[in-house]
Amino acid sequence: ASGGYLVGLIGAGISASFTPQLHEVEAAELGLDYEYRILDLIELGRRADDVGALLGEARSRNFSAMNITHPCKQLVVDVVDELDPRAEHLGAVNLVVFEDEKLVGYNTDWVGYRDGLVAGLPGASLERVVQIGCGGAGSATAYALLSSGVTRLDLFDVDEARARDIAERMRPHFPSQVIATVPHHHLEEMITRASGVVHATPMGMLHHPGVAFDVGLLQKGAWVSDVVYRPLETELIRQAVERGHPVLDGGRMAVGQAYASLQIITGREPNRERMEEHFRTL
Template sequence: MSSERIIVGLVGEGILESLTPDMHMAEAVKLGLDYEYRVIDLLAHEYRGLSIEHVLEEARIEGFRALNVTHPFKQSVMSLLDNLSEDAQRIGAVNLIIFDEGLTRGENTDWTGFGSSLSEGLIDAQWDHVVQFGAGGAGAATAYALLKHGVQNLVIADLNIEKAAAVANHYRALFPRQNVISTPTTEANKMMNEADGIVQATPVGMNTHPGVPFDLDLVNGSAWVADVIYRPFETQLLCEARERGHRVLDGRRMAIGQAVDSLKLITGLEPNSDRMGRDFSDLVTGRRPLSKLQGFK
């Protein structure tokens, strides 16, 4: 086992049930690493009131190698970092911060995780016209992955139309040969009957936000349906879509893919994605209990 201890953390709100820390730690042990993962949930009593700026500084002082970042800090943390990878800058969101010789660098592995899930989980699918619901940090990453994957016509819908317009305008400039538009969710519902695929990138469907974000009766019968949520990985949306005969893509592949890519960036080693996928399944089904992880010392 490596003699150097690698300290990594996850910062966000309502993240005590996240599977990312245990996925990292299980694979790190198999890679022969001395790997310590800490969870800093800013809704937890001991951290309530702390700013993301304070978290970054404390992590630097305590010698963290990296911080995974999740809701609601993926976009707001960017202005606090010294450097951004090209993809993180283009996406406008960060889910991983690397501490390197006193400097911080923002990375985004959400898009690579979703991109690999498209390639592996929707082989031979049609990509010309896709409607996406959600324009937050996760939605910015999935939209980028869709455009990099070759989607020619992308509709981005959000309850906050200003946010959807900002994402669409940004990507229209980056991908001038592809058609990217924004629309209110009510209008997006009318466009689903001609779409090749639908992407669900909102919190709707999570254990804490049950329900479905749109009416499946309005979806083209041959369209595929993808959901970024993995708790539960069989969301109500995907269950109903499968029953109607749609090809579906759940959030497991994206969750595993982003963890694999993050661990590689943190350690410089090549994780075993199949092994991490099995660990993930054990965690989701409860065959392996979640660890009780501490935050700052």
Template sequence: MEITGQTKLMFVLAHPIGHVRATAILNAHFQSIGRNVAASPLHVAPEDLETVIGAIRKMRNVIGFGTTIPHKIPVMRHLDELTPNARNVGAVNFTRRDEDDRLIGHNTDGLGFVAGLKANGVDPVGKRVLQIGAGGAGRAVAFALAEAGASALRIINRDVGKAADLARNIVALYPDCDATAGPEKAEDFDIVVNTTSVGMKEDDPIPIDLGRTGPATVVADVIMSPPVTRLLAKAAERGCKTIGGKVMPDEQMGLVTAFLHV
């Protein structure tokens, strides 16, 4: 890919940066649709987030940026506007920079995750889901699953209060989804999804005991690197259908292109 003064640029802000693969997916997508846009990872420590975003406002050939761990929630306070989806989720994974230097935040994580499930033959309608995590990605996935028709959503999180708050938010918008918080057995659910960063490191523990799960259980992970986490490897050993994290950004590309006005 040739990058010139005519190329529109975007970044993906993260800390740490080594796990980021979204830029490769974005660049492949932009090339496939004939757009002169290039994406690059940008290593931004939490204490530098405000400074970096202030600089991006003034970069006239930058169309926006993505945010991943740990910036999806903190980034909101530095933006001018949030889409309804981002406001409901309470996290932002893509921000558009308009010509007047305004920054508008959006969230495509959950929509992409559900699209990835469906692309792999899994429809959330009527399904009982056990979700690990209630952070930025977790909120996006939870709202999207409820909107897609999941009948029940059980949320596990180290901070139980945070999980309970998310469950209440889900019920307020989607009363047909029985959203609750607290521990539960994996085998009692149709879908188990990890939305945390646990699994990025080789020595990370498996975030949940898969118990007596088997072929009737779908186990998904939002982590892209490694492509097969210890959770997914264990699930495969038990005969579960597994879905890796790469499906989420793959399915988001059309959503991101439209939002960025590319």
């Protein structure tokens, strides 16, 4: 696309992603010639560690940039020529921009979550936050929460090593904030004391039904945030709303990362609210 933008998404099992529509519709609103393609590893018969080769092929086919998703976000860290410092702190890249001769890696997941938190839960208390789930989405939410000034972050994962990994990765960057890991037998107590709980496991998706913690343990006024966005109204969000807790669904983070990606790729200022409204019609 000469004079225009050709952008893609590399990941596994992504053929039903909403991301192409989110980017293309907003780019059209901005008057840009912009095409967004899905490169599904499964459909292409490629392996996750082919991502470096795929990026090379994309560059020679005149792509401007490539979003990266599961299972390639960590692998790409070692493929790019330059890393945005925040992507380096996170150890994960979800956007590669082809700048002149270089591949530059960014992470817009964390900023998408942070902006969603600010817009969707204004004035939320950041005294004590418990986060359940410490995988890919969880490392972005943890970084966003700490960047937003959370005083104490309690990290829990059924795989304790994952919670420890995030804690160790974050501590050097946020030395004056408490970053703790929660053993299973302390989780209930931590939830009863939390000012907010962030859920970052796949529970609540179609094939992972259920809720990862007992919403009935929450203090009055404690907020609940879910990263799951398919469906937007998870069982967790439904129960939390029913009990009167302020909630943030996973849609804000999904839109926020697309907004921030589009901004970096084009250097233009997308309209976040318009993207949010569009997303909720998809």
